[in-house]
Amino acid sequence: MNKAPVPAPDFAPSSAAFTAAGLPYPLLVEEIAQLLQDPTVQVPPRLVQALAGGGSLFVMPAMDAHCAITKLITFTPANSSRGLPSIQGDVLVFDVATGQRRLLLDGPTVTARRTAAVSLLAAQRLAPRKDGPLLIVGAGVQGKAHLDAFAEGLGVREVWVASRSSASAAQLVRHAQGLGLVAREVTDANAALADCPLVVTCTPASGVVLSALPRDDVFIAAVGAFTPQMVELAPSLCRHIAEVGTVVVDTVDAGHEAGDLLQAGLDVARFASLADVVRQPGFSAPGPVLFKSCGWAGWDLAAARTALKAAA
Structure with a gap:
């Protein structure tokens, strides 16, 4: 008896490779230009919270008529001496109409490529x-x-x-x-x-x-x-x-x-x-x-x- 197929997850993994594959530079540049002409785009002020040890926590929301995102990342300059990335975190992507999470993207990869x-x-x-x-x-x-x-x-x-x-x-x-x-x-x-x-x-x-x-x-x-x-x-x-x-x-x-x-x-x-x-x-x-x-x-x-x- 064949097993029923396993439903696909409702969001994608936040690997760097997955994120980079979805952000080719020609399409990303074109989307940035389109966003700057989209009257539905809203970008509230970002929250930057100082952390003990010299790092910072960034909370960055934005939305348009169809999509809402929040980027949650830490910026830790001292990590360069530890062999660790200075930027770490994720970008959560939601559907405005349903509130469903659509994607989970690797924050450092998004930051670098955008x-x-x-x-x-x-x-x-x-x-x-x-x-x-x-x-x-x-x-x-x-x-x-x-x-x-x-x-x-x-x-x-x-x-x-x-x-x-x-x-x-x-x-x-x-x-x-x-x-x-x-x-x-x-x-x-x-x-x-x-x-x-x-x-x-x-x-x-x-x-x-x-x-x-x-x-x-x-x-x-x-x-x-x-x-x-x-x-x-x-x-x-x-x-x-x-x-x-x-x-x-x-x-x-x-x-x-x-x-x-x-x-x-x-x-x-x-x-x-x-x-x-x-x-x-x-x-x-x-x-x-x-x-x-x-x-x-x-x-x-x-x-x-x-x-x-x-x-x-």
């Missing part, structure tokens, strides 16, 4: 030159995600990597070479600015990593600093681009989160957001461009929408 996809969308719309070389400052999870995204979405063929850890830089260089890219480690990120029209900074943001004035045709995606106390870019660099070029923030929430810009004494509220760029065809971005990314639960919602479509 952050890189947001930078890629900004680069596609704003970068004066898209051919590279690409300079990546910081060779951790975000460095790898941005390398993958820019190689796939911009066609970058050459990558320079700068990191405090030569071992991490060498590992990322080998990964790039495995993708068929020309890649090398550089020890002076400031000197490399003269040769690289594409730049991503994705460090722990514990101190300034770029201070030299960049090329006039540069696009910098500054990712690491997402609190007023964090910083990657020198105030003089930020003020220079604000004076002669274009500064764009990922969301209006950057007004109280963008440490690089706040520590430069800039009025963040006067800068355009990525939503302005997407909603205005032919958005003008003269001169060097600085895209300041701080993170937003709306990006996690876009990732959930992408993963739901992939699962369907």
Whole structure:
């Protein structure tokens, strides 16, 4: 006698591989652009609770007409010395109509891929030159995600990597070479600015990593600093681009989160957001461009929408 089939679970496992498979960069970038034009999207302020030992707990809800999500993650900077990920947690995805849980996604994978996809969308719309070389400052999870995204979405063929850890830089260089890219480690990120029209900074943001004035045709995606106390870019660099070029923030929430810009004494509220760029065809971005990314639960919602479509 044949056994009855076992019902499929009502949600998918939160493995990194499952999550990554549901978030291909081309579809994720497209979904982010669509989300920025969706009037049903709601993103309440995120809760950031300090934890004993220097970590933080993030509770990040977001919703649209069909889908509601909450990202629950911890950020523990000290984990880098323990050999553990600095970001851990999950993204829970619910159906608005029924309240049923639809997906359970790996939080670090969502964070890495949606952050890189947001930078890629900004680069596609704003970068004066898209051919590279690409300079990546910081060779951790975000460095790898941005390398993958820019190689796939911009066609970058050459990558320079700068990191405090030569071992991490060498590992990322080998990964790039495995993708068929020309890649090398550089020890002076400031000197490399003269040769690289594409730049991503994705460090722990514990101190300034770029201070030299960049090329006039540069696009910098500054990712690491997402609190007023964090910083990657020198105030003089930020003020220079604000004076002669274009500064764009990922969301209006950057007004109280963008440490690089706040520590430069800039009025963040006067800068355009990525939503302005997407909603205005032919958005003008003269001169060097600085895209300041701080993170937003709306990006996690876009990732959930992408993963739901992939699962369907």
